[in-house]
Amino acid sequence: VGIVTLLTDFGTEDTYxxxxxxxxxxxxxxxRLVDLTHDVPPQAILTAALHLRAAWEYxxxxxxxxxxxxxxxxxxxRAIAARYHSHVFVGPDNGVLDGALAGAVxxxxxxxxxxxxxxxxxxxxxxxxxxxxxxxxxxANGAPLTDVGSIADPEPIVRIDVPVPLHENCGIRxxxxxxxxxxxxxxxxxADLVAQPVQHIASGSFSxxxxxxxxxxxxxxxxxxxxxxxxxxxxxxRDGSAMTRYHLEPGAEVSVxxxxxxxxxx
Amino acid sequence: VGIVTLLTDFGTEDTYxxxxxxxxxxxxxxxRLVDLTHDVPPQAILTAALHLRAAWEYxxxxxxxxxxxxxxxxxxxRAIAARYHSHVFVGPDNGVLDGALAGAVxxxxxxxxxxxxxxxxxxxxxxxxxxxxxxxxxxANGAPLTDVGSIADPEPIVRIDVPVPLHENCGIRxxxxxxxxxxxxxxxxxADLVAQPVQHIASGSFSxxxxxxxxxxxxxxxxxxxxxxxxxxxxxxRDGSAMTRYHLEPGAEVSVxxxxxxxxxx
Amino acid sequence: VGIVTLLTDFGTEDTYxxxxxxxxxxxxxxxRLVDLTHDVPPQAILTAALHLRAAWEYxxxxxxxxxxxxxxxxxxxRAIAARYHSHVFVGPDNGVLDGALAGAVxxxxxxxxxxxxxxxxxxxxxxxxxxxxxxxxxxANGAPLTDVGSIADPEPIVRIDVPVPLHENCGIRxxxxxxxxxxxxxxxxxADLVAQPVQHIASGSFSxxxxxxxxxxxxxxxxxxxxxxxxxxxxxxRDGSAMTRYHLEPGAEVSVxxxxxxxxxx
Numbered sequence: 001v002g003i004v005t006l007l008t009d010f011g012t013e014d015t016y017x018x019x020x021x022x023x024x025x026x027x028x029x030x031x032r033l034v035d036l037t038h039d040v041p042p043q044a045i046l047t048a049a050l051h052l053r054a055a056w057e058y059x060x061x062x063x064x065x066x067x068x069x070x071x072x073x074x075x076x077x078r079a080i081a082a083r084y085h086s087h088v089f090v091g092p093d094n095g096v097l098d099g100a101l102a103g104a105v106x107x108x109x110x111x112x113x114x115x116x117x118x119x120x121x122x123x124x125x126x127x128x129x130x131x132x133x134x135x136x137x138x139x140a141n142g143a144p145l146t147d148v149g150s151i152a153d154p155e156p157i158v159r160i161d162v163p164v165p166l167h168e169n170c171g172i173r174x175x176x177x178x179x180x181x182x183x184x185x186x187x188x189x190x191a192d193l194v195a196q197p198v199q200h201i202a203s204g205s206f207s208x209x210x211x212x213x214x215x216x217x218x219x220x221x222x223x224x225x226x227x228x229x230x231x232x233x234x235x236x237x238r239d240g241s242a243m244t245r246y247h248l249e250p251g252a253e254v255s256v257x258x259x260x261x262x263x264x265x266x
Numbered sequence: 267v268g269i270v271t272l273l274t275d276f277g278t279e280d281t282y283x284x285x286x287x288x289x290x291x292x293x294x295x296x297x298r299l300v301d302l303t304h305d306v307p308p309q310a311i312l313t314a315a316l317h318l319r320a321a322w323e324y325x326x327x328x329x330x331x332x333x334x335x336x337x338x339x340x341x342x343x344r345a346i347a348a349r350y351h352s353h354v355f356v357g358p359d360n361g362v363l364d365g366a367l368a369g370a371v372x373x374x375x376x377x378x379x380x381x382x383x384x385x386x387x388x389x390x391x392x393x394x395x396x397x398x399x400x401x402x403x404x405x406a407n408g409a410p411l412t413d414v415g416s417i418a419d420p421e422p423i424v425r426i427d428v429p430v431p432l433h434e435n436c437g438i439r440x441x442x443x444x445x446x447x448x449x450x451x452x453x454x455x456x457a458d459l460v461a462q463p464v465q466h467i468a469s470g471s472f473s474x475x476x477x478x479x480x481x482x483x484x485x486x487x488x489x490x491x492x493x494x495x496x497x498x499x500x501x502x503x504r505d506g507s508a509m510t511r512y513h514l515e516p517g518a519e520v521s522v523x524x525x526x527x528x529x530x531x532x
Numbered sequence: 533v534g535i536v537t538l539l540t541d542f543g544t545e546d547t548y549x550x551x552x553x554x555x556x557x558x559x560x561x562x563x564r565l566v567d568l569t570h571d572v573p574p575q576a577i578l579t580a581a582l583h584l585r586a587a588w589e590y591x592x593x594x595x596x597x598x599x600x601x602x603x604x605x606x607x608x609x610r611a612i613a614a615r616y617h618s619h620v621f622v623g624p625d626n627g628v629l630d631g632a633l634a635g636a637v638x639x640x641x642x643x644x645x646x647x648x649x650x651x652x653x654x655x656x657x658x659x660x661x662x663x664x665x666x667x668x669x670x671x672a673n674g675a676p677l678t679d680v681g682s683i684a685d686p687e688p689i690v691r692i693d694v695p696v697p698l699h700e701n702c703g704i705r706x707x708x709x710x711x712x713x714x715x716x717x718x719x720x721x722x723a724d725l726v727a728q729p730v731q732h733i734a735s736g737s738f739s740x741x742x743x744x745x746x747x748x749x750x751x752x753x754x755x756x757x758x759x760x761x762x763x764x765x766x767x768x769x770r771d772g773s774a775m776t777r778y779h780l781e782p783g784a785e786v787s788v789x790x791x792x793x794x795x796x797x798x
Contacts, residue, residue: 001561001562005550011447012305015318015320018300018303019321022271022321022323022324023324025298025325029267029298032557037544039544051546055547058554063557073480125494125500126495181543181545213656226657231655278571279713280586280713281587282713284568285587285761288537288588288591291564295533295535391759
């Protein structure tokens with residue numbers, strides 16, 4: 001059974017997502033269609049990339065991931081399909097796939113060809129429905145990538161800047177990447193970077209003296225820093241919102257300092 | 267495989283939609299259930315009709331479309347199922363199906379019969395779950411319409427007023443029908459009505475001198491008029507919201523004037 | 533075909549729900565996954581319980597219901613799976629299952645065992661994905677409960693306080709449990725409690741003199757009390773919001789008085 005995940009900035013008030021699903025089911029009514037989210041802020045490519053990065057590996061090998069956050073629709077940006085580790089990613093070549101793959105080079109890349117897809121007369125405003133959805137359906141139905149596009153060099157897909165953490169004197173300086181529904185702040189600091197004893201973790205007025213194991217290690221309403229389900233440093237408030245309490249937002253600087261090893265010579 | 271689309275004003279905070287899906291899967295656990303949207307404003311029949319009109323044709327022939335926006339539940343309004351172009355529409359006879367079909371006359375119409383459906387003891391507040399959902403499940407499972415209701419004359423279903431564009435001296439006067447998630451204004455002016463050279467398109471303070479091919483034909487933040495994915499005139503702002511910027515809302519008047527052909531006699 | 537319903541407080545802006553679905557489809561790609569709602573207010577156990585209570589019986593026997601509202605994730609609260617009336621409920625043992633079952637004792641109960649589930653290395657922040665989702669997938673795929681956990685006494689699952697209505701002198705005193713999307717107030721007063729002639733129904737400034745059969749029994753904008761689709765007393769405004777108009781909210785007291793039978797002796 002072919003599985004297609006969908007991730008867009010279309011929202012759920014309109015029927016844009018429904019139209020894409022109709023097109024896919026018209027190609028293959030047995031496809032399994034799974035929504036990741038459609039509430040990406042309009043045209044927020046980085047947010048979409050981070051969401052897809054967080055989710056795609058949990059799906060079975062062979063899954064096709066359709067991502068449509070496409071401010072350049074109708075312009076010259078390429079429409080691509082990329083295979084990576086037995087998953088296929090379909091979407092505009094605007095950085096969203098690069099971000100989803102964390103900069104990894106795809107194993108195979110094609111530039112979508114409307115004629116191969118049977119979508120010669122496509123709208124200029126909704127390639128999600130007229131180009132990407134039929135391409136994803138064909139791929140999920142088993143078509144090789146070369147059935148939907150022309151092979152291109154996997155290397156030069158459009159890159160996206162994701163803030164990277166910096167090593168500092170006895171510490172790490174990173175940033176908040178996303179705030180989740182609970183007001184938890186997800187940072188760009190991976191778990192392995194904070195594997196040594198922590199002295200202090202701060203972002204603005206958020207400040208804790210240690211890395212905790214779970215929310216329940218602190219009292220209700222208290223700040224807590226822990227390793228998130230994405231295996232990165234997360235700043236939270238137990239049973240509350242770190243975003244609201246400490247005014248955390250994407251881009252906010254996060255600093256981690258480590259316990260100094262006592263050096264007898266100093 | 268039977269496909270049922272769902273379009274309601276139930277929202278997604280409650281489990282009303284889930285209850286309808288449970289009922290349908292209890293009839294036939296192999297049904298494919300696809301949400302169009304459940305965020306229609308409460309009891310907004312016209313909005314629901316326009317959403318369904320925009321989406322239904324993208325689904326495969328044989329699809330059943332279940333629409334429940336039903337301010338008259340429990341009153342005498344009829345509950346109907348209508349076949350049109352190999353699709354079946356199930357819902358209250360309150361104008362929503364007339365609007366979805368753009369006034370076309372159904373090929374076949376039945377008035378739902380609770381006894382035929384095995385729903386003799388139905389609630390008076392939730393026909394979506396107790397009457398429409400089982401009817402849709404039976405139809406999607408292959409039952410003829412006569413298995414769920416009594417044949418009625420397809421002609422007199424309840425009509426709904428959808429504003430129609432008017433031809434004016436060298437132009438068209440239409441209206442905004444819907445605003446989408448991006449703040450784009452969808453009008454009632456179909457693409458064929460603006461197929462001649464345009465001089466001016468305006469709605470309130472929104473004003474452009476031409477019809478563009480895609481959003482990227484203008485600079486970011488600039489107004490743009492183009493043909494929407496619904497094949498109608500759309501008023502937008504590139505990478506922005508026309509609704510917010512120009513205070514566009516459903517019902518706002520839209521005027522299009524065409525380039526005057528120079529008449530040597532004048 | 534195995535059916536799994538999902539009910540969480542994860543919202544739909546993030547991909548937490550998508551990650552759980554990916555995990556389940558990785559176990560069994562033929563599973564049918566049905567969202568009940570993900571918009572339960574963060575960590576609102578009672579609301580989640582009432583939503584699940586309202587919906588689960590509409591699904592076919594054999595359905596697995598996955599509920600993850602889990603403020604105690606990572607603490608010592610138990611993770612359980614309970615069978616009741618041929619349905620299985622999987623979630624944290626924090627009262628949500630007790631509330632969903634309205635206090636009924638499960639027919640069979642197991643405490644989930646990460647090793648049996650093949651989830652020995654689980655995150656401490658997202659048991660929904662790492663523990664509950666694979667358990668639900670295995671059960672929906674046909675595994676007996678003893679394949680995912682150790683049998684426990686069904687009796688002492690964590691209880692939750694749901695307000696109960698009280699009989700008063702010639703009447704009932706109850707409470708609003710939930711407000712739905714329309715602003716209708718759902719009470720804890722079951723239909724059988726108001727089966728005798730009603731004299732007066734009130735909550736704050738909401739006041740009506742009778743129990744109506746449907747919304748359309750009153751004029752638009754008028755208050756109406758009727759039996760809800762959950763077979764409980766509901767306070768509503770026809771084509772309007774009782775919540776907004778009368779400031780009703782969960783916890784608000786609701787009083788019902790019955791018509792006094794004329795006693796000739798008095």
